[in-house]
Amino acid sequence: MSSVERNEAPTKKTSGGFSIDFKALGPFLALVGLFVLGTAINDAFLSGGNLSNIFTRAAFIGIIAVGATFVITAGGIDLSVGSMAAFISGAMIVVMNGLVETLGAGVETVLLGVVLSVILGIGAGAINGLVSTKGKIEAFIVTLGTMGIYRSLVTYMADGGTLSLDFDIRGVYRPVYYGDILGIPVPVLVFFAVAVAGYVLLNMTPFGRKCFAIGSNEQVARYSAIHVDRIKTLTYVIQGLCVSIATIIYVPRLGSASSSTGVLWELEAIAAVIIGGTMLKGGYGRIWGTVVGAIMLTTIGNILNLTDAISNYLNGAVQGLIIIVAVFLQRGDWRRKKSK
Amino acid sequence: MSSVERNEAPTKKTSGGFSIDFKALGPFLALVGLFVLGTAINDAFLSGGNLSNIFTRAAFIGIIAVGATFVITAGGIDLSVGSMAAFISGAMIVVMNGLVETLGAGVETVLLGVVLSVILGIGAGAINGLVSTKGKIEAFIVTLGTMGIYRSLVTYMADGGTLSLDFDIRGVYRPVYYGDILGIPVPVLVFFAVAVAGYVLLNMTPFGRKCFAIGSNEQVARYSAIHVDRIKTLTYVIQGLCVSIATIIYVPRLGSASSSTGVLWELEAIAAVIIGGTMLKGGYGRIWGTVVGAIMLTTIGNILNLTDAISNYLNGAVQGLIIIVAVFLQRGDWRRKKSK
Amino acid sequence: MSGRQICKSFGSAQVLFDVSIDLHAGEVHALLGENGAGKSTLVKILSGYHQPTSGELILDQAPVSFVDSEVGEGHGVILIHQELNLAEQLTVEENIFLGREIKRGWFLDKATMRAQAQELLDQLQCDVDPRARIRDLAVSDRQMVEIAKALSKKADILILDEPTAVLTGREVEILFDQIRRLREQGVAILYISHKLDEIKAIADRVTVLRDGRHITTETVAELEKDDMARLMVGRDIKQMFPDRVPDHSAEIVLSVRDVSVDGQVRDASFDLRRGEVLGFAGIVGAGRTALMEAIIGLRERSSGRIERNGEPVKINSLQDAKKCGIAYLTKDRKGSGLLLNMDMRPNLTLLALEKFGRVFIDRKAEEAALETAIEAFDIRAADRKSKVGDFSGGNQQKLLLAKVMETDPDIVIIDEPTRGIDIGTKSEIYHFIGDLTDRGKSVILLSSEMPEMLGLSDRIAVMAGGRITGILMGDGRNEHEIMRHATGISGKQGASVHE
Amino acid sequence: QEKIKIGVSIPAATHGWAGGLNWHAEQAEKRIEATYPNIDVIVVSANGATEQANDLEDLVSVQNIDALVVLPFESDPLTVPVQQVKEAGKFVTVVDRGLSLPGIEDVYVAGNNPELGRVSGEYIRKRLDDEGKIVILRGIPTTVDTERVDAFIESIEGSNIEVLDMKHANWNRDDGYEVMQDFLSRFPQIDAVWAQDDDIALGVIEAVKQADRTDEMFIVGGAGMKDIIKRVMDGDKLTPIDVLYPPAMIATAMELTALKFTSSIPVEGRYILGATVVTQENAKNFYFPDSPF
Numbered sequence A, B: 001m002s003s004v005e006r007n008e009a010p011t012k013k014t015s016g017g018f019s020i021d022f023k024a025l026g027p028f029l030a031l032v033g034l035f036v037l038g039t040a041i042n043d044a045f046l047s048g049g050n051l052s053n054i055f056t057r058a059a060f061i062g063i064i065a066v067g068a069t070f071v072i073t074a075g076g077i078d079l080s081v082g083s084m085a086a087f088i089s090g091a092m093i094v095v096m097n098g099l100v101e102t103l104g105a106g107v108e109t110v111l112l113g114v115v116l117s118v119i120l121g122i123g124a125g126a127i128n129g130l131v132s133t134k135g136k137i138e139a140f141i142v143t144l145g146t147m148g149i150y151r152s153l154v155t156y157m158a159d160g161g162t163l164s165l166d167f168d169i170r171g172v173y174r175p176v177y178y179g180d181i182l183g184i185p186v187p188v189l190v191f192f193a194v195a196v197a198g199y200v201l202l203n204m205t206p207f208g209r210k211c212f213a214i215g216s217n218e219q220v221a222r223y224s225a226i227h228v229d230r231i232k233t234l235t236y237v238i239q240g241l242c243v244s245i246a247t248i249i250y251v252p253r254l255g256s257a258s259s260s261t262g263v264l265w266e267l268e269a270i271a272a273v274i275i276g277g278t279m280l281k282g283g284y285g286r287i288w289g290t291v292v293g294a295i296m297l298t299t300i301g302n303i304l305n306l307t308d309a310i311s312n313y314l315n316g317a318v319q320g321l322i323i324i325v326a327v328f329l330q331r332g333d334w335r336r337k338k339s340k
Numbered sequence C: 001m002s003g004r005q006i007c008k009s010f011g012s013a014q015v016l017f018d019v020s021i022d023l024h025a026g027e028v029h030a031l032l033g034e035n036g037a038g039k040s041t042l043v044k045i046l047s048g049y050h051q052p053t054s055g056e057l058i059l060d061q062a063p064v065s066f067v068d069s070e071v072g073e074g075h076g077v078i079l080i081h082q083e084l085n086l087a088e089q090l091t092v093e094e095n096i097f098l099g100r101e102i103k104r105g106w107f108l109d110k111a112t113m114r115a116q117a118q119e120l121l122d123q124l125q126c127d128v129d130p131r132a133r134i135r136d137l138a139v140s141d142r143q144m145v146e147i148a149k150a151l152s153k154k155a156d157i158l159i160l161d162e163p164t165a166v167l168t169g170r171e172v173e174i175l176f177d178q179i180r181r182l183r184e185q186g187v188a189i190l191y192i193s194h195k196l197d198e199i200k201a202i203a204d205r206v207t208v209l210r211d212g213r214h215i216t217t218e219t220v221a222e223l224e225k226d227d228m229a230r231l232m233v234g235r236d237i238k239q240m241f242p243d244r245v246p247d248h249s250a251e252i253v254l255s256v257r258d259v260s261v262d263g264q265v266r267d268a269s270f271d272l273r274r275g276e277v278l279g280f281a282g283i284v285g286a287g288r289t290a291l292m293e294a295i296i297g298l299r300e301r302s303s304g305r306i307e308r309n310g311e312p313v314k315i316n317s318l319q320d321a322k323k324c325g326i327a328y329l330t331k332d333r334k335g336s337g338l339l340l341n342m343d344m345r346p347n348l349t350l351l352a353l354e355k356f357g358r359v360f361i362d363r364k365a366e367e368a369a370l371e372t373a374i375e376a377f378d379i380r381a382a383d384r385k386s387k388v389g390d391f392s393g394g395n396q397q398k399l400l401l402a403k404v405m406e407t408d409p410d411i412v413i414i415d416e417p418t419r420g421i422d423i424g425t426k427s428e429i430y431h432f433i434g435d436l437t438d439r440g441k442s443v444i445l446l447s448s449e450m451p452e453m454l455g456l457s458d459r460i461a462v463m464a465g466g467r468i469t470g471i472l473m474g475d476g477r478n479e480h481e482i483m484r485h486a487t488g489i490s491g492k493q494g495a496s497v498h499e
Numbered sequence D: 001q002e003k004i005k006i007g008v009s010i011p012a013a014t015h016g017w018a019g020g021l022n023w024h025a026e027q028a029e030k031r032i033e034a035t036y037p038n039i040d041v042i043v044v045s046a047n048g049a050t051e052q053a054n055d056l057e058d059l060v061s062v063q064n065i066d067a068l069v070v071l072p073f074e075s076d077p078l079t080v081p082v083q084q085v086k087e088a089g090k091f092v093t094v095v096d097r098g099l100s101l102p103g104i105e106d107v108y109v110a111g112n113n114p115e116l117g118r119v120s121g122e123y124i125r126k127r128l129d130d131e132g133k134i135v136i137l138r139g140i141p142t143t144v145d146t147e148r149v150d151a152f153i154e155s156i157e158g159s160n161i162e163v164l165d166m167k168h169a170n171w172n173r174d175d176g177y178e179v180m181q182d183f184l185s186r187f188p189q190i191d192a193v194w195a196q197d198d199d200i201a202l203g204v205i206e207a208v209k210q211a212d213r214t215d216e217m218f219i220v221g222g223a224g225m226k227d228i229i230k231r232v233m234d235g236d237k238l239t240p241i242d243v244l245y246p247p248a249m250i251a252t253a254m255e256l257t258a259l260k261f262t263s264s265i266p267v268e269g270r271y272i273l274g275a276t277v278v279t280q281e282n283a284k285n286f287y288f289p290d291s292p293f
């Protein structure tokens, strides 16, 4: 991990306006590479439908990963996001189904579901944050624990099975996932909005600045009059909110939640963040990198579905290889070596 | 995570020989707590058979976690151990089954399988280490990639199904898991041996010292003429070796390997390490803590099987809660607060 | 050993231009220059931590090339870094032998290492426990460990980069004894310091660098301190300290009553007046830092009250202190002062972030503030975007000072303000403190430098063993009295003294 | 007198079918304990083969069971652990996935994975008149999945049915949805989809709807999830049939085992459940709206 630290080091060569910041461009270049690969493998890759599928799928993990960028930048980690998503989906479905009887299957019911989701997301995030900061327990342990807890709760709510959203509500709620505005799918728009909001918050506000400071040196942050515990807790709350937003666009997709919902999303989200150039040790975060990281992960999966050249059993291997190679290329160390 | 760092801080007050180092005792106390809980729930908990089961089971994760202690102490992380275990098991089975025809189902066949396992473990570890150090890619990404690769390879070898060890060899190999020496099960003895070796290596040799230094501050380590890349790579090799040892005692237990072997073992191993008091950020590692952490995790699982008071669906929640509470208690911060 | 025509560039910024230097066995050679002149860079090249862009190293008449510090050490060139270079999680003895552990068979010979570590520490009359973790040690103790570490290596050429910046007088004396001993043994010593007294006292020859260029090399005996200063800065230094007319009747802006910190401070009380510089003297570990950190809420107080302008105030965190207009400059600039992996701008504004926008950070304002600060504190960085960790030590210190002043405090608590600062800038900082008090601000000054303490403070509180043993004013402010109080010979034990 | 203890060890509810399994096990537990006061049923669930082996040990050593009902996570790795339970003198009932060694279990209640594949294949073959293009969505790469797929491929051998591609959808709705989306972008013509599992099928349905290609193809799932049975019952063109692979088989096995201790009827041998085809006509017999599955 620490190798990155050194890679951040080289200051941009200030050799006039022509120098390109390869470091920041890296993820984009890797993504372009993937797109070229995809097109080579199957013409259908570049079809509008397929691209729209990729971006829509990337939205879930992407939105969650935007939250994870905050947590990781401030030096924490959240393993509970996948289970949290499952739990919130389940709770939304149960409550909306319950409300149908009193409120009918209207917009109000959906709105109440959404409100509940936000409350649960913020609450779950706050629990992760408070337990780890006030209880002085490593975030890894706390969120490993809550990961088990949220997953159990959804299994319990679903009685081991699947919670299904009332079909009338699905009709009302459907456009949130399947709709589009000016041809752009709603989830993609939401993803974009969350990313922009995340970018602004992380890079342009005192809060974001404090996240960087805490992640790079907690002691210095404390000596700079920063409420370290409060800011750290807030990063988990933001993570929770992002999970809730992702859930809100997830539920109308298949209208169900079960104990298998969101399994391993935490790993995908963290991977998206790290691929994007954020440092796992904290202190440096990059929202755009995260967005690109999420799209890269989704694209790899998509490319594998577009070809039958590779044995299905080896999908995971190819995926692993592509991730390593993509990160290697985007880190740009090979470029430096060559130029010597 | 960083909260721990502060907790390590207070120097032992040298108030005579009577002060007890609660910090180091913490995990043991938490374990004792769990044992008391177990006994309260079911008398059978303390029966020799049950205790022997617990320790035998803890051996798998424990041995892997001893390796993980090195990796994490030196500031790295290895997500690939579960898949690596599956892959090595699979390869062992394939090779041993193949050898039956030429060598017969004798001790030689098993020994060759064991040798293969060790070679593969060291090789896989070396790959993780070299790719991350030489390629300057975060260990998180590299081992996430190899996690996919190893898992795919075992799926491929098993053709999507299960690789099954020849039943004649099982007979020969069986004692490695089911046997005992002076009443102590072989896996427990192996676990103990690995833990002692790990302890000696980490705490009593220059190598271990260097792991601490690298995890604590890579730059300082480099300035102290430590071959940082080499030592880091070696920690992954040790991790690989530990996985291989765990595999050697795993294969005779179930006699098979498939794509679902070892799923999530990485998380359990890392959890055992962190529960034991090693710092996820590196620089401080404790083998005995890890051993206790592994036993704690296994005990929690066992306790949940002692009672059917709790719905199966909530197992995960109870497990999560116990982990958080146990870590909270053993960190001992509550004690300090109280004493004020 | 010699360095010939050494040039060094970081990226596009060249920091050394054709510098040559000769070190002779049995001689102490001093290296002098302003902050950022390139001293540390030069010695890092001499010892193999950096590679020169051009130029060569000559050792015993033969050209050598040190690909890394290991090779350098192999040739007997040992460098004590300006920035402490210890693994914080490890213990003292572990650090001393890091990378060259003594083994018995395959195992660490812990007993021998402990004994040798203890021996080295005894030699330096340093009473830290070899088993203590570095992060629990005071900075000066860390420096002594660093010196012990260097002494434990067999050096033909020993390079010390500002070793005394964090040491107190007594420790400096001990260090000098060691240096003299080594000189007699024929070791060549290259010594960097901003303290001209020390250079007069210990060095045989001196080389002056300015802006990365070699200015001159002369025999120390032939140079006066003023000459050295002039050579360094390239102009005359104005009066070192500002003129001060203490007003002992100005209103009290801060009064501290009976503040205790478990195990570190007991019943400390004092008053601070408007426009006053109140010095705090004492030997290392006397509890000055602990007291100040307790006042501003960074450490838990076990008892005590604080009044601001006569009103009792609750200060339980640094945020509270900031609201009360109190700012604190830490002496541990690496550990608690600056974010080394970031550039100047975020570092400068971190403490006063709300000044630059509550909702969005106003980057333009930040840039402007940075511009002003660079001007006001004469911060010299080759590249404004480079990470603060790459700055020269003195420039880091200036940036830290600028950071604290961004909050525009009424009361500034300054812990070792001129640590590692060159003489020219030092005088600027002194005048800056003078200006502050002229504008009605008050300053608490913690310093281990006696001239600074005497030259700036209107009154001097002396601490020993966690207590304030006396507050000296007027003619009472002299080195002798301070030492008497600091060692506990004079002054009331137990009761705190205030006028 | 001591109660008779029946231990039940099953995979945890990590996908829809296993969820149904857990639900039926719990229902059966309540039923049996209510009917026979002297029987205590203990259900434990595991997340993997190793964990299940642990559970078996615990059931014997701590709970001291008299009989074991086990649905192995995987056949092979659990063969020896189950054998040990048997050697400890317990009555053993194995469900669904047979052990690798013969003669260990007293009772075998078998689902029939190859049968599920074969029945599905035959239906698709008949419906398409031996001609057409299909895609297959596979489960998690395990023996269960491999057996189903092999039997399916075998059953369409010799026809002109072309399998465009098959990908793993891990018995998961989300994966089913995504894999199907990609199939839809890749292949302009798809006549039928074999999803082999109702969870996957639900994802596939949404993907096909989204692409607006519902008239082009039909989908065959498997297991008997209530949502799909409902669609079949309602005559949904997209899902003309479903192939049963009822998680309720665990309840059957538990009740058989309980019978062993409460009656003198000899309980042993093999009980093989067929892979019944659910059509619009018979669907109401298999529709349990209260089940979570």
Ligand SMILES: Nc1ncnc2c1ncn2[C@@H]1O[C@H](COP(=O)(O)OP(=O)(O)OP(=O)(O)O)[C@@H](O)[C@H]1O
Pocket (backbone or CB within 6 Å): C010, C015, C033, C034, C035, C036, C037, C038, C039, C040, C041, C042, C082, C380, C381, C382, C383, C386, C390, C391, C392, C393, C394, C395, C420, C422
């Ligand atoms: N790794 C680096 N990358 C970029 N610039 C650097 C690096 N190291 C040093 N510099 C720059 O080189 C110049 C000389 O620094 P150096 O540390 O040698 O100064 P110095 O003479 O030791 O100053 P001081 O007295 O403050 O310690 C400074 O402008 C500094 O910013």
Ligand SMILES: Nc1ncnc2c1ncn2[C@@H]1O[C@H](COP(=O)(O)OP(=O)(O)OP(=O)(O)O)[C@@H](O)[C@H]1O
Pocket (backbone or CB within 6 Å): B010, B011, C136, C137, C138, C139, C140, C263, C264, C282, C283, C284, C285, C286, C287, C288, C289, C290, C291, C448
């Ligand atoms: N974080 C800490 N944990 C435990 N003890 C500490 C800590 N920091 C300081 N101490 C101890 O508290 C006492 C007071 O330290 P403090 O740094 O306040 O002394 P000081 O007089 O300010 O010294 P200096 O001259 O170095 O500034 C010392 O014995 C020191 O070792």
Ligand SMILES: [Mg+2]
Pocket (backbone or CB within 6 Å): C039, C040, C041, C082, C161, C392, C393, C394
């Ligand atoms: Mg310097």
Ligand SMILES: [Mg+2]
Pocket (backbone or CB within 6 Å): C285, C287, C288, C289, C290
């Ligand atoms: Mg101090």
